[in-house]
Amino acid sequence: MQPLERLIxxxxxxxxxxxxxxxxxxxxxxxWEKTWVYCGHESQLRxxxxxxxxxxxxxxxIMVRGLDGRIRVLYNRCPHRGVQLCGNRQGxxxxxxxxxxxxxxxxxxxxxxxxxxxxxxxxxxxxSENPECSMKPAARVDSYRGFVFASLRAEGPGLAEFLGxxxxxFDDMCDRSPLGEVEIVPVCHRVVQHSNWKFxxxxxxxxxxxxxxxxxxxxxxxxxxxxxxxxxxTPPLYYHYxxxxxxxxxxxxxxQTVNFPRGHxxxxxxxxxxxxxxxxxxxxxxxxKAYGEKKAEEFLGRSIHHVxxxxxxxxxxxxxxxxxxxxxxPNKTLSEIWHFRLKGVAPAIYxxxxxxxxxxxxxxxxxxxxxxxNWTKGQWGLESQGGEWVSFHRNHGGDTQExxxxxxxxxxxEAVMRSQFxxxxxxxxxxxx
Ligand code: FES
Ligand SMILES: [Fe+2]
Numbered sequence: 001m002q003p004l005e006r007l008i009x010x011x012x013x014x015x016x017x018x019x020x021x022x023x024x025x026x027x028x029x030x031x032w033e034k035t036w037v038y039c040g041h042e043s044q045l046r047x048x049x050x051x052x053x054x055x056x057x058x059x060x061x062i063m064v065r066g067l068d069g070r071i072r073v074l075y076n077r078c079p080h081r082g083v084q085l086c087g088n089r090q091g092x093x094x095x096x097x098x099x100x101x102x103x104x105x106x107x108x109x110x111x112x113x114x115x116x117x118x119x120x121x122x123x124x125x126x127x128s129e130n131p132e133c134s135m136k137p138a139a140r141v142d143s144y145r146g147f148v149f150a151s152l153r154a155e156g157p158g159l160a161e162f163l164g165x166x167x168x169x170f171d172d173m174c175d176r177s178p179l180g181e182v183e184i185v186p187v188c189h190r191v192v193q194h195s196n197w198k199f200x201x202x203x204x205x206x207x208x209x210x211x212x213x214x215x216x217x218x219x220x221x222x223x224x225x226x227x228x229x230x231x232x233x234t235p236p237l238y239y240h241y242x243x244x245x246x247x248x249x250x251x252x253x254x255x256q257t258v259n260f261p262r263g264h265x266x267x268x269x270x271x272x273x274x275x276x277x278x279x280x281x282x283x284x285x286x287x288x289k290a291y292g293e294k295k296a297e298e299f300l301g302r303s304i305h306h307v308x309x310x311x312x313x314x315x316x317x318x319x320x321x322x323x324x325x326x327x328x329x330p331n332k333t334l335s336e337i338w339h340f341r342l343k344g345v346a347p348a349i350y351x352x353x354x355x356x357x358x359x360x361x362x363x364x365x366x367x368x369x370x371x372x373x374n375w376t377k378g379q380w381g382l383e384s385q386g387g388e389w390v391s392f393h394r395n396h397g398g399d400t401q402e403x404x405x406x407x408x409x410x411x412x413x414e415a416v417m418r419s420q421f422x423x424x425x426x427x428x429x430x431x432x433x
Contacts, residue, residue, distance in 0.1 A: 008425055010418065011396045012389045015382040017424075018196040024330040027356030031427045032057035036142070036149040036162045036322050036344055037311050039063045039073055041340070043146065043183035044090065049108060052090040055326045055334075056152060061138065062086050063148060066108040067095060071139040073150035074110045085135070090186070097135070110135035145170045146181065165405075166264035169307035172317035175299040177342035178290035182320060189337040189361045191368065195375035196382075197311070197327040200335065201420060203371060204306055204314040204323075205267045207252040208394075208412040210245040213374055217366040218246025238355045239276055245367065254410030255305070261404045263310025265416055268303045279348035286344065308416075310423055319356045331379050337361045392417040 004023075007014035018022055037056045044052050045065035053076055054061050062074040062085065065066050076084045078099040085097045085106070096113055097106040105114040112133040115121065122125050126133055138150040142159040147170050149159050160167070193200060211218065219314060221242035225235040255269035274280055287296040307315045312325040322342040339357045341350050360367045382390065395413035399406045410417040 004425070004428055008421055012391050013014070013421055015388055015390055018198060018379065018382045018390070021158040021330055024196075024327070026428060028057045028327065030429060031424075032327070034149045034151070034153045034156060035057065035311075035427070036140075036159050038152050038309075039148045039320075041182075041184040041338075042071065042143065042148060044186060045071060047092070048423075049092045049094050050090075051086060051093055053086050053088070056138070056150060059152060060084060061150065062097075063150075063174075064093070064108055068109075070109075071141065071143070071148055072109055072143045073148075075136040075138075077135070078104055079112070079133050079135065080104050080115075100167065104133075105136050110137050110401055145174045148182045153402055162262065163257075163309065164262065164264060165260045166262075166266075166307055166309045168266070168302075168304065169309060169313075169315035169317050172299075172302050172304050172307070173315065173320055173340060176287075176318070176320075178286045179344040179401055180290075181343040182340040185339040185341060188339070189363070191335045191337065191361075191372070192328075193333040193335060193372055193375055194212055194331060195333060195372075195379040197325050197333040198420070199324055199375040199378055200323075201263075201308065201311060202331060202417045204308050205265050205377070205416040206412075206414075207255055207257070207267060208249065209371075209374070211247055211249060211252060213370045214242075214245035214367055217370070218243050222246055236370075237352060238359060241356050241359055242367075244264055249412070253410050253412045257411060257416050259399075259406040259408065259415055259419035259424070262418040262426075263308075265308045265310075265419060266304060267306040267308075267411070269305045269411070279346060279352075283345055283349050290344075310420055311427075319353045321353070321357050321361070323361075331367050331383070392421075 002014070002016070002357070016159065026291055033056065037109060039054045039061070040052050040063050044050070045063065048065055048067045051064040053064050054063055059068040060230065061073050062076045063071060063073050065071050076086055078101065080083055080099065080102060083099055083101045085099055086093065103116050104112065107113050112128050115128065115133070120128060138152055140151040142149055144159060144167060145161060174182055189400065221239045225239045225243055228235040255267060257265055257267050259265045274284070284300065287300060290296065291299065304317055307317060309315065314323040322340070323335050323337045325333055325335050339354065358364060392414040395408065395410050395415065396418070398410065399408055399415045406415050406419055
């Protein structure tokens, strides 16, 4: 492997950062197993013993609610001979974890509760006082507005500092509820992408690609919308969701991206979810009542399309959806796509966001399928010897820097990717390009 400094330049990166196993291993160690990783939402764990299993880097973890109501994140590993304690993706374990191999039991906070034939351990180091007999906890667990994160390292910035300005993702989602809260829809779409995780992260704020990659869907939906209007009918909102993808280059370019330290970023612009129908009117009235007109309009009018929390989270807050990455190999990435309900809001408003969630992400989607094809083909291209470099030259030198924040000035600027690689270099401990 070449020194990382030779692989990353200000306007281009070497293809091996997408393909090399050694670099991938270093990413897992230096990024995922150190930083704050999103585990799930508090509403997934309503009662004591509720748990979900989650992967942090290479580590299988369990997020669980204790008898004291606290949420903890523990390694999914029995201290006896290493067997995973929870084999399911989610469930309720009662008041204890019980190992399926030799029946060691553990409290919900991970402390060992019982060891069969405990006298057989007399005189050995494996006594119940030894912390090595208990499940190991994640070094840190914290949450923001119900979204739970864990870090496997005790050192490093706290969650609030890690999120920085990107915490607006969760504020924007929750503030759209008159109660200021969301709850998770407890099933997700899981998609295996045959490409490096960075393809996904770069794509999310790549505002040039929608009108190209999603052209066929966007143009077809726009045609139906026009036909319905000509017939004097109001096209359902879901046609608008799709036709927007085929906006012109100029329209996409007029949107701003804001790029924060640590690789986080926002794609501004907003699809306009305020149709003039009774359900929306009722919803807006509830928001005015809850927050007062000024504040409610501020919440409803935020110009946010996507918020990216580098290196693994894409939050589309106005539509209450979140995509989280779990890298598996240099050329394999699992994404989980979750959907949330605004608390205190009529089902019609939820269904509206659900249309989008399924139109864009479901196995039958015409949108995500196009992206997946690009990323797979991108991976194949970068694994070839057809060239050594990946170009991020678009609008290079044309961004505005204010302190640590980069404003792209052009929606389609590759400032997004340049900013992500600045963060990558810092995480990986290489010199800055
Ligand atoms: S491996 Fe868990 S009790 Fe033996
Ligand atoms: Fe796309």
